[in-house]
Amino acid sequence: MKSKMTDLKRLALDVYQGKNIMFNNVTGEDALRNMLTEAVGGEFNYKNFRENKYRVFSIVEEALDITLGTVITTQFDNLAEVRNVALGDQISFKVEDNSLFRVARIASGTNDIRRQKLLNKRFTIETDKYAVKIYEELDMFIAGRIDWASMVNRVAQSFANFMGVKIYEAIAKAYTSLNATYGVSGTYDEDALFDIVQHVEAKSGKTAVIYGTKKALRKVSKEMNLSENMRDQLNKVGYITTVSGTQLYLLPQAHKVGTDEFFVDDNMLLILPQNEKIVKVVVEGEATMIETSDAGDRNDQQMEYQIQKMFGIGVLQSAVYGIYKMD
Structure with a gap:
């Protein structure tokens, strides 16, 4: 409208x-x-x-x-x-189906292969x-x-x-619907993080990016072997903006109304295909x-x-x- x-x-x-x-x-x-x-x-x-x-x-x-x-x-x-x-x-809202089609071997001179439908929703x-x-x-x-x-x-x-x-x-609640490949918890481990990054990239066909609050991104940054320039960036902005070729983006933190309690989880990292907006907001009237x-x-x-x-x-x-x- x-x-x-x-x-x-x-x-x-x-x-x-x-x-x-x-x-x-x-x-x-x-x-x-x-x-x-x-x-x-x-x-x-x-x-x-x-x-x-x-x-x-x-x-x-x-x-x-x-x-x-x-x-x-x-x-x-x-x-x-x-x-x-x-x-x-x-x-x-249309949800694109990014799954790849199965490729089958067929005998020469035949067209005998199972059809596959686009499953957009x-x-x-x-x-x-x-x-x-x-x-x-x-x-x-x-x-x-x-x-x-x-x-x-x-x-x-x-x-x-x-x-x-x-x-x-809504994002936090969505965690319970993810399988063990895409919903991971535990002590921070860079390999575990990049397993998710690679799965998201493989399934979406797009470059993945990582979102988190400044505190969450700082946890990732602190575990890295930092060069002098990287330490300088960490000091200036609070986190490193690129980790092993993957971009990190800040989720703004805020207080719950009337309290000093944060409403964004400082222990959560969100891994998305670049430019993918998984949240849909409808404002009516x-x-x-x-x-x-x-x-x-x-x-x-x-x-x-x-x-x-x-x-x-x-x-x-x-x-x-x-x-x-x-x-």
Whole structure:
């Protein structure tokens, strides 16, 4: 689903990306605030907001959609294919069958050989609805002190962080479906790692690459006999980017929301064919902002809003990849 890039979407995207832009002779951040002010009739106060809040909601929804789409495609580009579909639509992903055909010896002058079919498959991903609930004090609305641009970016980052958790959880759970050749655990051993690398390359017909957090890649790097240049690289970036001709790529680490707990396993190495995106993400429909509590509905006069998105995440079980869990 491709939507038209409106002025608002382009503006929201530029603001999120930190571009130093001018729009209608003001900065991007001020231009967003001006759009919201215009939506409520020219002056942002509680009464005007109450009368025109659905116009504000529409601006927030549109800005969030373009910002969130950019965040998830940027942060997870190496691992995930992200597809946007209209509400109610389903998309099927094609899984290529990379198996080689058996070659048979036949007698001269005959065509007697068993036929072999291409076994490409398709699968769909179910979506679920997820939401972020935010609130603010009535006095902040009355004073016009709500930084909507910052709020949109924080909500987008919150959804992206949650989706990141789901992506890595899906990868971790996929380990149990791998056979002993592609799902290996134990004390780190370079030969064991490169057995998986060679199996992935042999089965996919592509060059394999290795993904891991900085700590996981550092474990691999520390076991190598390092030259002076390699030690310098290890000191500068935290890991060696090439091991025995195989590229190493960083999986960004992050905290679980509200905790200091990491959500990416620092003992996991993911071995993939280069440019293979084994995770599929479907984002369905547009963001929806709804009011769950207006001032006066609660004793504390807080105003609550819920922002909803629908998405689903899946890992290609029939794709070629390996996971090495290090003790």
